[in-house]
Amino acid sequence: MSKRSKSKATNLNNARPARIISIASQKGGVGKTATVTNMAVGLASLGYKTAVIDMDAQGHIALSFGIKKADLEKTIYDVLIGEAAMDDIKHTKFGVDLYLSNSSLADLGPKVMSHLNAKLFPAPKYLLRKAIGQIKTQYDYILIDTSPSNDIPTINSLLASTDIIIPVLPEGLSIDGIYETILLIKELQEQGTKINILGVLPTMVQDHTNLHHVKLQELRKEFAETPDIKVFDTVIKRAIRHGLAQTHGEPDINKAPEYLTFVKEAFAIA
Ligand SMILES: Nc1ncnc2c1ncn2[C@@H]1O[C@H](COP(=O)(O)OP(=O)(O)OP(=O)(O)O)[C@@H](O)[C@H]1O
Ligand SMILES: [Mg+2]
Secondary structure (H helix, E strand, O other): OOHHHHHHHHHOOOOOOOEEEEEOOOOOOOOHHHHHHHHHHHHHHOOOOEEEEEOOOOOHHHHHOOOOHHHOOOOHHHHHOOOOOHHHHEEEEOOEEEEOOOHHHHHHHHHHHOHHHOOOOOOOOOHHHHHHOOOHHHOOEEEEEOOOOOOHHHHHHHHHOOEEEEEEOOOHHHHHHHHHHHHHHHHHHHOOOOOEEEEEEEOOEOOOOHHHHHHHHHHHHHHHOOOOOOEOOOOOEOOHHHHHHHHOOOOOHHHOHHHHHHHHHHOOOO
8 A cells, every 4th residue: 555545544434434335236247246356455555444245145255355265154144143243254355354255145035034033133124234334434435245136135235335336248138137236226216215326337348349349339328318327437348367366366456457447437536
């Protein structure tokens, strides 16, 4: 971290609640986890106090930060069911605080939605919002990785968020995933929840291919007519470095500089 960003860090987060951002798409494999990982190390490199919460039972955030899932004693699941505090499960890696998950998170829906447990979990869709209440004054940014579905962990994530970023591959099926995700968010907004769709982030872009070039242009044109949803100017190219840092468990923003450009655009950081 540079001297400038260190001093910047001390000026940040005067106990103001964090921006809480879910990276969400109903479509699998569009770069959600890579986006969370690289955004987090990017924000930390700029001196922002940053946390990541993994709300996907695949537990890929642990792997992305070089932590073995088998070594996790307690996870976000234990916090959500009231058997641990956020502090009990915190790991810190590469300057980022991590609240991790593993396959136990798949039990959340059946457990908290069961009629038998209705008294224990009167607000099963707001468990994450409550858990984040324990930590939100400690951070500038809390990023949430979600699964490619509308399961209970994802609903909890969206309802706990101030903002949503939707990654999309500029290809037919992935683009379809945007609309499913937007519909889901609109439903929650209509029920009275304030959630801002910060924007759509094109990922794994191969702009030398005609398909991606054309689809990206179509996407920009379509959303230009939707004033409340923007497609970010920054695009993340398909490049092995974005995935490699992740699969080797050593995220490095210097190897993924597009993500630094992206966080500056997304959060209007000069
Ligand atoms: N920009 C990129 N260029 C090349 N490979 C990438 C890029 N971003 C991610 N990858 C790789 O593509 C695969 C899918 O990415 P990732 O796991 O981030 O997607 P996801 O949306 O989180 O998937 P899931 O829906 O299963 O959670 C991973 O192997 C990842 O390392
Ligand atoms: Mg993922």
